[in-house]
Amino acid sequence: MSEKLNEQLEKVNKHKFQQDLIGWFENEMRDLPWRKDQDPYRIWVSEIMLQQTRVDTVIPFYNRFMGQFPTVEALANAPEEQVLKAWEGLGYYSRARNLHTAVKEVHECYGGKVPKTPEEIASLRGVGPYTAGAILSIAYDIPEPAVDGNVMRVFSRILSIWDDVAKPSSRKVFEEAVRRLIDENNPSYFNQALMELGALICTPTSPSCLLCPVNEHCLAFAEGVQSELPVKTRKKSTKVIDLLTVMVQNQEGQWLVTQRPSEGLLANLWQFPSVERQGHESVSRELEEFLLTDIGVTAEVYDEPWMKQDHVFSHLTWKMSVYYTDKLSVFDDAPILPERVAWKTADEIEGLALPISYRKIWRQHLIDNEKNDEIGEK
Template sequence: MQLLDNKVEFRKSLLSWYKEEKRDLPWRHTSNPYYIWVSEVMLQQTRVDTVIPYYERFIDKYPTMETLALAEENELLKMWEGLGYYSRVRNLQIGVQEVVESYGSEVPNNRKTISTLKGVGPYTAGAVLSIAYGIPEHAVDGNVMRVISRILLIEEDISVPKTKKIFEDVVMELIDKNDPSSFNQGLMELGATICTPKPKCLLCPVREYCSAFFEGKQEELPVKSKKLKKKIIPVASFAIRNEQGQWLMKQRPSKGLLANLWEFPMVELKGDATPLEALIEQYNITPIEPDELISFKHLFSHITWEVKSFLAHLTGMEKVPEEFQYFTSEEVEALPKAVPVLKIWEEIKNV
């Protein structure tokens, strides 16, 4: 392969560009493996611009692994509120607890051991090892696969799990053993800013090594089979206030989707039932004066909620199911809530 014949020049071009052009991101000012770990977990399925303020608040709140290990779940979920995929922060805390209890608060510095920690997959392990410890280990994510597939004209389907091994092997052959941190971050940065789904080839520092560019196939790669369509579930959420101005809310179950987060009464819409009819049938709650608020879609990895929301009221005589509690506006503000509830709550505050 042309690239492998020129890998020294490829490395030099990539590292030179990265050191000149890299974005100034807060986690790039540290080699603390715990901080790197936190940043990588936050960056999974979340945009960099969104992550920055969360990362800074999180590290300020939990500056050491011991502080995170001892954090209460409600407080932790509140700190993560709006980032979504809440299992990430639960797994992060469990993994950190393992490090504190079993490894004397020292994040393991080898792939075999660090990979046993809860929530640490091959990519996170490689990122922490290379960035924090300077160990030449692969850290292959979607950005890296896009870059490498174009450089080497790899046409295997990246949605097939076993294909990832091809890219891991290539990275291990190419990686700069003197500066694996900059090499891995350079590949990630290139995929995030230049070698994007619509590539900016004229700005690319390694264009001369790119087989896909010379064959005009850069926009056809990487090959990725289409995902199955997500199941669409219509739901209705009712922000219900009593005569004292308190809000009716319940906590979701401790297992499953959005576990332990707080929400307004919400019902799945089936058949021809109206939202109000569905609410009465499921919870035997009959609010008065329901006014429609906002409608929106909320995407999960496997389903999509089509949400209709309503603002309504209850009289003092109305009984509510025991799983519900009333909260003042200040208390609602402090509860950990999922993004759909946050959207509704923000809308209410603007009414």
């Protein structure tokens, strides 16, 4: 630990700080579904869902998920498709697959009981230093730091820490600070209170310092520099990809869908056949060639896109153009469809896990279909 940080830490009245922080939390904590008890499985699921995701977004997903998979055993015995479907729309889908993997390990190797040593917890798939500390402290009352973005923001201000919080190496500075100030008698509330404070009071922009229960301990507030902290470097700008998507229906009324690769972006999710736009020839020709070569079906693609849809990821953007087809030819003796390609009925598509952009496309298709039916009836 740097001498500077040590100096700052000695300025803090540890007992008063803990008392002010936890006292505020006891009065002001939000009534959240994962705060009903200290079931480690329920805490675990909530922590995974909350990674990089807002509380308001998580709540409905969490309630549905716990309804479907109320216990370690229930989740361990579920097929991955069902877990991914439950995660549809929440994003960062590897969280779901990693949680599933880890829960199966807990079921098989720990008799279904979430382990309570730092080493065992941290070895679980998808459980990093933050989540390990969160489960240990919140579910098991073990005094371990749980340093997330909130805690780094709050502590950077209270202790006037100017390390770049975007750098992975900075996290250990904050962990050390938490170890020095954590309430050994109530680490659960201490850690939760820091995060709650970051969410409600010590916000990224325009923090409510006058309402802050620990403002008397805050070095940044005393110096009037709270708006300059934390120091955080910008990320690089994102690239844009033109993505062509095609809706193909056979004579039985089924739709052509493909499953994405098992690793990388949107892993294992389903979508309508899509290809990155390459080059110079017409979009229709490019899609027809893609369908023939990669999927093994012949169809005529309309010249004009039926709809456009942007899909913004954290690191890239898809500008999607969606096309319909006509004059599909699939012969009885046509080659068997490649792996990860299938025909699905409309009902079956409802049950697949689709990326949000493809779900929106499908919903729009249903709306347009309904309109056409109405016109037809008149």
